[in-house]
Amino acid sequence: MSAGIALEPPLTRSKRGRSDVLGFGLLLVIVFLAVVGPLFTSLDPNTADPTSALLPPSGEHWLGTNSYGGDVFTRLVAAARLDLFIGSTSVAIAFVIATPIGAIVGYSRRWWAGAVMRVMDFIQAFPVFIVAMALVAVRGPSTFNVIFVIALLNVPIFVRLVRSEVLALRERPFIEAARSVGNSDVGLVLHHVLPNSLGSSIAQASINIGWALLLTAGLSFVGAGIRPPTAEWGTMIAEGAPNMITGQWWISLFPGLALGLAVLGFALAGDSLRAMLDVRSRTV
Amino acid sequence: MKRGRLEFVGKRVAQLVPQLLAISAATFLLIRMLPGDPARALLGPHATEEGVTSLRAFMGLDKPILEQYWLYLGRVVHGDLGHSWFTSQPVTTDLLQRAPATLELITYSMAVALVFGIAIGAVAATRRRGSALTGGIAWYTRLAGAFPDFWIGLLAVFVFFYKLHLAPPPLGRLGFAVSPPRKITGFLTIDSLVTGNLEALTDALAHLALPVLVLGLIIAPMIARVTTTAMADVLRSDHLRYARAAGLKSSTINRYLIRNALPPVITIGGTMFVYLLGGAVLIEKVFSWGGVGQYAVQAVGNADFAAIQGFVLLSATVTVLVYLLVDLLHMAVDPRVRQ
Numbered sequence: 001m002s003a004g005i006a007l008e009p010p011l012t013r014s015k016r017g018r019s020d021v022l023g024f025g026l027l028l029v030i031v032f033l034a035v036v037g038p039l040f041t042s043l044d045p046n047t048a049d050p051t052s053a054l055l056p057p058s059g060e061h062w063l064g065t066n067s068y069g070g071d072v073f074t075r076l077v078a079a080a081r082l083d084l085f086i087g088s089t090s091v092a093i094a095f096v097i098a099t100p101i102g103a104i105v106g107y108s109r110r111w112w113a114g115a116v117m118r119v120m121d122f123i124q125a126f127p128v129f130i131v132a133m134a135l136v137a138v139r140g141p142s143t144f145n146v147i148f149v150i151a152l153l154n155v156p157i158f159v160r161l162v163r164s165e166v167l168a169l170r171e172r173p174f175i176e177a178a179r180s181v182g183n184s185d186v187g188l189v190l191h192h193v194l195p196n197s198l199g200s201s202i203a204q205a206s207i208n209i210g211w212a213l214l215l216t217a218g219l220s221f222v223g224a225g226i227r228p229p230t231a232e233w234g235t236m237i238a239e240g241a242p243n244m245i246t247g248q249w250w251i252s253l254f255p256g257l258a259l260g261l262a263v264l265g266f267a268l269a270g271d272s273l274r275a276m277l278d279v280r281s282r283t284v
Numbered sequence: 285m286k287r288g289r290l291e292f293v294g295k296r297v298a299q300l301v302p303q304l305l306a307i308s309a310a311t312f313l314l315i316r317m318l319p320g321d322p323a324r325a326l327l328g329p330h331a332t333e334e335g336v337t338s339l340r341a342f343m344g345l346d347k348p349i350l351e352q353y354w355l356y357l358g359r360v361v362h363g364d365l366g367h368s369w370f371t372s373q374p375v376t377t378d379l380l381q382r383a384p385a386t387l388e389l390i391t392y393s394m395a396v397a398l399v400f401g402i403a404i405g406a407v408a409a410t411r412r413r414g415s416a417l418t419g420g421i422a423w424y425t426r427l428a429g430a431f432p433d434f435w436i437g438l439l440a441v442f443v444f445f446y447k448l449h450l451a452p453p454p455l456g457r458l459g460f461a462v463s464p465p466r467k468i469t470g471f472l473t474i475d476s477l478v479t480g481n482l483e484a485l486t487d488a489l490a491h492l493a494l495p496v497l498v499l500g501l502i503i504a505p506m507i508a509r510v511t512t513t514a515m516a517d518v519l520r521s522d523h524l525r526y527a528r529a530a531g532l533k534s535s536t537i538n539r540y541l542i543r544n545a546l547p548p549v550i551t552i553g554g555t556m557f558v559y560l561l562g563g564a565v566l567i568e569k570v571f572s573w574g575g576v577g578q579y580a581v582q583a584v585g586n587a588d589f590a591a592i593q594g595f596v597l598l599s600a601t602v603t604v605l606v607y608l609l610v611d612l613l614h615m616a617v618d619p620r621v622r623q
Binding site for chain 1: 315427558580583587603
């Protein structure tokens with residue numbers, strides 16, 4: 001969870017196709033699991049069954065059971081729903097808040113536009129995880145507060161991105177043309193500048209959902225996120241942590257694997273989207 | 285030239301003042317964001333009515349907010365970060381006691397990341413784009429960025445402690461049977477080396493191995509990427525081609541190469557150090573490390589808000605100091621910065 005930046009260098013064109021398939025494929029599997037997964041299991045993700053605690057993976061419990069007899073597969077699927085919900089809502093909220101700010105800061109030539117960016121620089125300089133942990137701890141661990149804090153931390157990333165796009169666009173001839181035929185500043189930004197700057201924001205949004213998943217899991221792991229017994233990938237990893245010393249690997253392994261593959265999927269899909277949506281890199 | 289350098293250092297150090305003020309304002313507001321009475325929250329579940337009343341008066345909660353901040357700032361400047369209700373000690377004492385453990389962990393992780401990252405980055409810079417090595421590094425970067433570090437730490441514990449018995453149990457910095465060295469720096473490796481306590485030295489190193497390798501190897505690919513780009517840029521530059529054409533010794537050319545590729549690597553090193561402050565919180569929990577990170581996790585679990593506030597203040601201060609150091613190092617290796 002380094003930062004809200006691309007996790008990897010762009011691939012060469014010949015390798016593009018393969019990573020497109022892998023990225024979107026991973027996302028499809030995770031979303032499929034979240035949507036129809038509950039059909040494959042008759043168990044409840046939050047029930048405790050001490051008689052079947054710490055069972056290894058088997059035909060009955062596909063991914064084994066945890067220390068109080070919860071079925072790991074059932075919980076994994078329930079967690080996928082919750083995590084995808086937290087990741088996508090928090091990023092969507094940040095997107096909605098940050099886009100107008102970024103557009104104004106990018107389009108305006110006033111002194112305060114620069115000041116806003118200095119403040120964002122300063123905020124972004126700090127270890128994101130520590131800031132998030134402190135904020136959620138103070139507001140109280142809950143799904144709502146996790147979404148709120150992750151959205152808040154995503155805002156500067158999108159502001160910066162939209163701003164840089166708008167800065168590049170405002171000098172372009174077609175914007176000049178739109179201005180000279182009498183469009184107002186507001187109209188210009190809404191109808192011409194923003195629609196043209198959306199591509200990279202959408203690509204970034206995909207990458208940031210993955211980043212939000214990691215942050216959510218990390219917060220839950222230290223007790224400043226989703227509270228157990230609610231099924232969430234981070235709380236599930238935390239549940240299994242003491243059992244790693246005693247050999248019951250399946251409790252933590254599977255949720256971490258699901259989380260990592262989801263993050264990888266969102267990152268690869270983000271790269272693919274950037275290549276697809278970036279008008280400038282497209283050869284005419 | 286001399287004057288330019290001094291001026292740069294002076295200006296850069298002066299920036300610390302507004303930065304530290306902003307940090308203190310943020311940590312002050314953090315406590316004000318607590319729902320309900322901050323004095324009651326700070327005193328924890330065993331608060332008495334008199335205690336709450338006297339802390340309210342001490343924090344100046346009946347006074348205007350700016351005056352409250354001024355009081356808080358005065359306490360912070362004097363090293364008073366409040367009391368942890370959980371450890372019933374001053375937060376400053378708690379943090380100072382635990383800081384060396386975290387610092388030791390981060391320093392060694394950083395060393396592993398730099399050595400390994402620069403090594404593979406430098407080799408990759410000499411290969412063409414799209415070679416097996418650069419492709420491998422790209423996938424390594426992806427995977428290291430996607431999978432949570434604390435989970436990788438847990439897997440490492442399972443494999444190297446439970447299965448292979450190569451690592452000690454993930455329960456702190458020293459085995460229970462080993463007597464710790466006399467405290468000098470707080471770094472167990474250094475203290476045991478200085479006092480000649482070889483048993484403690486080997487045990488401390490054994491305990492460091494897993495967390496350091498996990499953190500270091502997760503960070504290394506980011507450093508490798510920056511190293512590759514920086515070195516490839518220098519390799520293509522006119523002045524290096526000229527140096528080669530002029531027939532300079534290869535050791536001289538290598539010195540030019542390293543010197544010119546250094547600034548971006550220093551910058552990413554600083555960013556990664558700050559990232560490690562956050563990453564250490566999670567890894568410390570996995571290995572029961574007993575540093576400030578684990579202290580913070582404990583504080584979160586106990587709603588110990590004075591401790592949380594103190595930890596945020598400490599890590600934010602370390603952050604701005606690291607960036608100051610990065611800028612000064614930058615200036616030392618790149619004369620253009622001074623102008």
